[in-house]
Amino acid sequence: MAPSPALEAAELVKTYPAGRKKPPLRALDGLTFTVPEGVVLGLLGPNGAGKSTTVKILTTLSRADSGTARVVGLDVVKQQEEVRHAIGYVPQKSSCDPMATGVENLVLSGRIYGLSRQESVRRAAELLERFDLTEAGGRQVRTYSGGMQRKLDVALGLVHRPRVLFLDEPTTGLDPEARADLWTEVERLSGTEGLTVLLTTHYLEEADRLAGQLAIVDHGKIVAEGTPEALKAELRGDSVHVELVEPDTEGIVRRLLAALPGIGEIVVEGNTLRARVDRGATAVPAVLGALEEKAIPVLAVTVSRPSLDDVYLQYTGRSFKSAEKNEERAA
Amino acid sequence: MSTLTATRIAQRPLRRGGFLSHTGFITGRWLRAQYRSPALIAFTLVQPAIWLLLFGQLFKGVVALPGFSDSSYIAFLTPGIVMMTALMTSGWSGTTFIDDMDRGVMDRMLTSPVRRGALMAGQLISNGTTTVIQTVLVFAIGFAAGARYDGGVLGYVVTIVASMLVGTAFGSLSNAVALLTRRQDALIGISQFVSLPLTFLSSIMLDLKLAPDWVGVAARFNPVDWAAITARQALSATPDWNSAARHGAYLLAFTLLVGYLSTRAFRTYQRSV
Numbered sequence: 001m002a003p004s005p006a007l008e009a010a011e012l013v014k015t016y017p018a019g020r021k022k023p024p025l026r027a028l029d030g031l032t033f034t035v036p037e038g039v040v041l042g043l044l045g046p047n048g049a050g051k052s053t054t055v056k057i058l059t060t061l062s063r064a065d066s067g068t069a070r071v072v073g074l075d076v077v078k079q080q081e082e083v084r085h086a087i088g089y090v091p092q093k094s095s096c097d098p099m100a101t102g103v104e105n106l107v108l109s110g111r112i113y114g115l116s117r118q119e120s121v122r123r124a125a126e127l128l129e130r131f132d133l134t135e136a137g138g139r140q141v142r143t144y145s146g147g148m149q150r151k152l153d154v155a156l157g158l159v160h161r162p163r164v165l166f167l168d169e170p171t172t173g174l175d176p177e178a179r180a181d182l183w184t185e186v187e188r189l190s191g192t193e194g195l196t197v198l199l200t201t202h203y204l205e206e207a208d209r210l211a212g213q214l215a216i217v218d219h220g221k222i223v224a225e226g227t228p229e230a231l232k233a234e235l236r237g238d239s240v241h242v243e244l245v246e247p248d249t250e251g252i253v254r255r256l257l258a259a260l261p262g263i264g265e266i267v268v269e270g271n272t273l274r275a276r277v278d279r280g281a282t283a284v285p286a287v288l289g290a291l292e293e294k295a296i297p298v299l300a301v302t303v304s305r306p307s308l309d310d311v312y313l314q315y316t317g318r319s320f321k322s323a324e325k326n327e328e329r330a331a
Numbered sequence: 332m333s334t335l336t337a338t339r340i341a342q343r344p345l346r347r348g349g350f351l352s353h354t355g356f357i358t359g360r361w362l363r364a365q366y367r368s369p370a371l372i373a374f375t376l377v378q379p380a381i382w383l384l385l386f387g388q389l390f391k392g393v394v395a396l397p398g399f400s401d402s403s404y405i406a407f408l409t410p411g412i413v414m415m416t417a418l419m420t421s422g423w424s425g426t427t428f429i430d431d432m433d434r435g436v437m438d439r440m441l442t443s444p445v446r447r448g449a450l451m452a453g454q455l456i457s458n459g460t461t462t463v464i465q466t467v468l469v470f471a472i473g474f475a476a477g478a479r480y481d482g483g484v485l486g487y488v489v490t491i492v493a494s495m496l497v498g499t500a501f502g503s504l505s506n507a508v509a510l511l512t513r514r515q516d517a518l519i520g521i522s523q524f525v526s527l528p529l530t531f532l533s534s535i536m537l538d539l540k541l542a543p544d545w546v547g548v549a550a551r552f553n554p555v556d557w558a559a560i561t562a563r564q565a566l567s568a569t570p571d572w573n574s575a576a577r578h579g580a581y582l583l584a585f586t587l588l589v590g591y592l593s594t595r596a597f598r599t600y601q602r603s604v
Contacts, residue, residue, distance in 0.1 A: 060441075061438055061442050062602070063602070085444055087442065089439055090439075091438045093433070093434050094434055095435030095439035096436070097364070097436055099368075100364065109443070111352075112353065112356060112443050112444065113443065113444060140367075153435070
C-alpha cells in the first residue's frame with residue numbers, strides 16, 4: 001500500500017455569509033491539491049485569495065461547505081481529534097500568551113497535548129535552545145521583540161512533534177533581519193524527521209526560497225502547481241522591463257511595443273512596462289529602436305529570466321502587485 | 332523515512348487529556364495572569380466601595396420607613412453590593428477571550444486537542460477566585476461601616492458561593508458574547524446594557540416592599556436577586572432556609588444552563604472564522 005500523502009484537499013468550497021455592508025464571499029471555489037510527506041509546500045497568492053481559509057479547514061478550525069480534506073490520511077471532519085494531535089498550527093497573528101513566560105507558554109501547550117509535566121519542561125528547554133530563546137525563556141512574552149515572538153510561535157507549533165506544520169504568513173510584519181532569521185529556521189525544519197510544512201505567503205521571494213513545491217492560489221482555486229524551478233522553466237522566453245520617464249497614460253508605448261514581432265503579453269504599472277518576449281537579446285534593440293523613433297524618453301531597460309512574478313502573471317492574467325492592491329481595496 | 336515516522340507515531344499512542352486535567356491547565360494559565368496584575372482586582376473594588384459608603388450614608392434613614400424589614404441599611408446593602416460587584420466585574424470576563432482572539436491564541440487553542448468545556452471552565456474558575464476575593468473585601472468594607480450579621484460562618488459561606496455563581500453565570504455569558512461578537516466595544520456595550528437593569532430591578536438597594544409592584548415581578552426572574560435573597564436569608568439571625576435553598580437552586584440551574592450554552596458558542600465562532 002502506498003503511504004497516504006501528508007495533505008490532500010479535494011474540491012474544497014467555502015462561502016462566508018453576507019455581513020453588514022458585505023456581500024457573501026466565496027473564499028474557496030473548488031480548491032484541490034496534494035502534498036507528499038516531507039515536502040515544504042508554499043501556498044502563494046495575494047491577500048484574500050483563500051490561503052488562510054485553506055489552512056483553517058485543514059487544521060480543523062473551520063469547516064468547508066463541501067469537499068474533503070485529509071491530513072496524514074485522517075479526515076479533518078470525521079477524525080478531528082486525531083488530526084489535532086498530528087498537526088501544529090502557527091496562525092497569522094502571534095499565538096503566544098503575552099502574560100506568560102516563554103517556558104510557561106510551551107509547558108502549557110505540552111500538557112494540553114498529553115505530555116507529562118517533566119516531558120513538557122524538557123521539551124520546552126529543548127525548543128527554546130533550538131530557537132535561540134533560552135535566555136528569554138523566563139521572561140513574559142510581552143517583553144519579546146516581534147521576531148522573538150514569531151520564533152516562539154513556531155516553537156509552540158512543534159511542542160508535540162507534529163507530522164504536519166502549518167505556517168500561516170510566518171514573516172508578515174517582521175523586519176528584514178528577523179525575516180531572514182526565521183527563513184533559516186524554516187529551512188532547518190524541513191530537513192527534520194520527515195516533517196511536512198504548509199506555508200502560506202504573499203511574498204514571492206519567500207515562496208521562491210522556502211518552498212520545495214509551490215501552489216499558486218487565485219480566487220479560491222489552485223491555478224498552478226509545481227516546483228518553483230519547473231514553474232519558471234515552463235515559461236519560455238524572457239521578461240523585458242521598460243522604465244519610462246513619464247507614465248504611458250495614453251497607451252502609446254503599449255501599442256508601439258505590441259506591434260513589434262516576438263513580443264507577448266504586456267503589463268503596465270505606472271512608469272513601468274513589462275513584456276514577455278521570445279528572446280530578450282533580439283527584443284531589447286527592437287524596443288529601444290521603436291521608442292527612440294518616437295522620441296519617448298526611457299530611464300532603463302532590463303532583461304531577466306522569468307521570475308515567480310511572471311509565473312503568477314501567466315496563470316492569473318494579472319501581476320502579483322496589482323492583484324495585491326485590488327484585494328486590499330476590496331477588503 | 333516513512334516507516335521510521337510510522338513507528339514513532341505508533342510508539343506514542345494518542346493520549347486524550349480529560350476534561351478535568353485540561354481545566355486545571357487552563358485555570359493555571361488565567362490565575363497566573365491574574366496574580367501578575369493584582370492592581371486590577373483592587374481597581375474593580377473602587378466602585379463597590381463608593382456604593383457602600385455613599386449609599387450607606389445617603390439612605391441610612393430608609394430603614395425607618397414602614398415595610399423595611401432590616402434594622403440597619405448598611406447590613407441590608409452589603410450582600411446586595413457583593414452580588415452587584417460579582418455581576419459588574421464578570422461582565423468584563425469576555426475581554427480575556429477577545430484578547431485571545433485578537434492574537435492567534437484562541438485559534439491555536441481551538442486546533443489543539445484541548446476540551447472546549449475546559450477553555451470555558453478554566454477561565455470561569457479563575458474569574459470565580461476574583462469574585463471570592465472581592466466578596467471578602469466588600470464584607471470587610473461593610474463591616475468597617477458597621478454591618479453586622481447573626482448568621483455565623485454558614486451565612487458567609489453561602490454568600491460567597493452565591494456570589495461565585497453570579498460571577499460564573501455572567502462571566503460565561505460575557506465569554507459567549509465575546510465569542511459571538513468578537514469585538515471589545517460590542518461586549519462592553521452589551522454587558523453595561525444588561526447589568527444596569529439587573530441591578531435596579533432587584534432588592535440590591537431597596538427592600539422590594541417599597542418598590543412598585545412591577546419591579547417586584549421583574550425581580551422574581553432576576554438571577555442577581557435570587558443571589559441577594561439567598562445571601563440575606565443565610566446571613567440573618569433566623570434564616571428561612573426554604574427560601575434560601577429555592578433561590579439558590581434557581582441560581583445554580585441558571586449558571587449551569589448558561590455555562591452549557593456559552594460553551595456551544597465556540598462552534599458559532601469556528602463557523603465564522
